[in-house]
Amino acid sequence: MRTKAMKTPAAWVSAIPLGVLTLLLYIVIRCFGGDAINGGSQMALLSATSVCVMLAIGIYRCRWAVLEEAIIENIRASASAIVILLLIGAIAGTWMVSGVVPTMIYYGLQVLHPSFFLAASCVICAVVSLMTGSSWTTIATIGVALMGIGQAMGFPDGWVAGAIISGAYFGDKISLLSDTTVLASSTVGVPVFTHIRYMLYTTIPSFVVALGVFTAAGLTLDHAGATSAVLYAESLAATFRITPWLLLVPLATGVLIARKLPAIVTLFSAVVFACVAMVAVQPQMVARVAGVESLDFLTGFKGVLMSCFGPTAIPTGTPQLDELVATRGMAGMLNTVWLIICAMCFGGVMTGSGMLRALTAVFLRFVRRTFSAVASTVGAGIFFNLCTADQYISIILTGRLFRELYAERGLEERLLSRSVEDSATVCSVLVPWNSCGMTQATVLGVSTFVYMPYCIFNLASPLMSLLVAAVGWKIHKLKIKN
Structure with a gap:
């Protein structure tokens, strides 16, 4: 028929x-x-x-x-984007419970001046995204930390997120490692270096405009600044064990990205690194997540897995900070x-x-x-x-x-x-x-x-x-x- x-x-x-x-x-x-x-x-x-x-x-x-x-x-x-998204949820949980993100927030509060925070966040994300070629990875790691710092300083969420996303997408757009950059050039049949060089004529002016707006906003916006920043830093130090050794986790992740490993492999490795750091540096947090007072192999294993896939709530004594360090894991995605x-x-x-x-x-x-x-x-x-x-x-x-x-x-x-x-x-x-x-x-x-x-x-x-x-x-x- x-x-x-x-x-x-x-x-x-x-x-x-x-x-x-x-x-x-x-x-x-x-x-x-x-x-x-x-x-x-x-x-x-x-x-x-x-x-x-x-x-x-x-x-x-x-x-x-x-x-x-x-x-x-x-x-x-x-399918690969869905897997990446789930791994990002696991990173959010493990990097928080292990103290990686709190450590980055703690040191960021010491270094970044509130007046120039938005512009600095944009530049930092641009550099990281340029080196990694991934706006998603940049936002899920350093972006989450900067989001916490901005909230601690009293900036509106929209401004902080806008600065993070602007920088991340600028770096992603002109990075040789970016899949979208390679995809756009290959789809049209343009050599990738030619494509990147030609993009600079529109990309650089757009980024300069963004930096100008974020600089002006940082200088004029009413934010809590030093008072809340000091309070949040003290609460973080009292809740988590803050140590520069935890910065080895994002550093090792950056090395894997620089070696051009697949995003799924890199993100899964980042989760594993954080799990190891969690057990070594924050055993009290693992026990709290597992709902026990002392750890053994089984309860430790339970706490680590729960930080990957489930929601975690860590009381710090500061309501706004409690909301910041709470994570939803893979289930939240x-x-x-x-x-x-x-x-x-x-x-x-x-x-x-x-x-x-x-x-x-x-x-x-x-x-x-x-x-x-x-x-x-x-x-x-x-x-x-x-x-x-x-x-x-x-x-x-x-x-x-x-x-x-x-x-x-x-x-x-x-x-x-x-x-x-x-x-x-x-x-x-x-x-x-x-x-x-x-x-x-x-x-x-x-x-x-x-x-x-x-x-x-x-x-x-x-x-x-x-x-x-x-x-x-x-x-x-x-x-x-x-």
């Missing part, structure tokens, strides 16, 4: 699932606020997915097997994992049904000159982050979509790869249901909507890309071969 060929979806029909998703997420966030990730957002994504499936099967005769395969492929592509899976289902059916392709065709209609080409690329990168909920898929789709078009218009491939990075890479963390936005909100404990206005570098990058394209700085046209 023959089946009818699948029709090409109309753009206005393809926009219906995305409109449904946007409306449902708006209602969910109004109802649940910061708790939207606990189930409401997931239901919104699945509801929008069902709308897409009904339209695809009912109107365009798309077979369910095609949609199912697209969903499976999307979830398969996100499960809502985010659930959200990622639901987001991958939505992105999968949008791709498999051809609706995503129909929507992207809209961007191509506006491409006439250099500025419109860059503007359409930037718009597509942001759009794909919204509807596929995945940074890597956004980079690949945007690069592939515009590659032939740039060649036809005589535009350099490096301009395309840079425009993809200026949008798909850095804006992913600004989307609450994107895997990057969900992860960083979970890791830092700050809602995406709270930190979004303060991610100055991430907001400035696409605008800088448009500005540079408008003035034509370092943009050359190639001769089109007949």
Whole structure:
């Protein structure tokens, strides 16, 4: 029995699932606020997915097997990110109970001046991310420590998280070790060194703008400063054993990253390092987590594992500090994992049904000159982050979509790869249901909507890309071969 060929979806029909998703997420966030990730957002994504499936099967005769395969492929592509996310949860627990993060906070409070804390945090995360090539790892380690220092100094959570994310994504974007940098350049077919050098024309000005804003904010914001910093430092020293030897854990982790080991291997090793340090330096904390007074092999093993996978609450005598050092472990990441899976289902059916392709065709209609080409690329990168909920898929789709078009218009491939990075890479963390936005909100404990206005570098990058394209700085046209 023959089946009818699948029709090409109309753009206005393809926009219906995305409109449904946007409306449902708006209602969910109004109802649940910061708790939207606990189930409401997931239901919104699945509801929008069902709308897409009904339209695809009912109107365009798309077979369910095609949609199912697209969903499976999307979830398969996100599997490593899910494992990394769980390991980040384990790092959050073990690095806290072992005293690694408290030690970093303690010494940070002694060194960082409150007036320049935001700018210093941005620079520190930029350097670490540049050396490691991973914004996720940077935020999950040094970023968590800086978040604690900023809270101890009395800075608003949004400003601190914004400075951390801005620096981490700047370093990630221009790092030779970054997977997104390599992915963007390879997708378009540009040598990675050429890609990085060309990005500097938009990336450096955006970072300078971010540093200027964070410096001004640090000098003008009303923060608790020295008083609360001293109080928190004393409470940390009274609760944990503070020693410079604990800094060997992040140092050893940095060495593994520099050796270009896979992220999963590096993060798991970081958990093991912290577990060893936990038993050696903070046995009283292990006993407290295990719920016993004295340790033996079994209770020690129990305490170590509980710090990896479960929530821990460590009383310090200071309510705000108690909240800071409390961790949720791997279990605390499960809502985010659930959200990622639901987001991958939505992105999968949008791709498999051809609706995503129909929507992207809209961007191509506006491409006439250099500025419109860059503007359409930037718009597509942001759009794909919204509807596929995945940074890597956004980079690949945007690069592939515009590659032939740039060649036809005589535009350099490096301009395309840079425009993809200026949008798909850095804006992913600004989307609450994107895997990057969900992860960083979970890791830092700050809602995406709270930190979004303060991610100055991430907001400035696409605008800088448009500005540079408008003035034509370092943009050359190639001769089109007949």
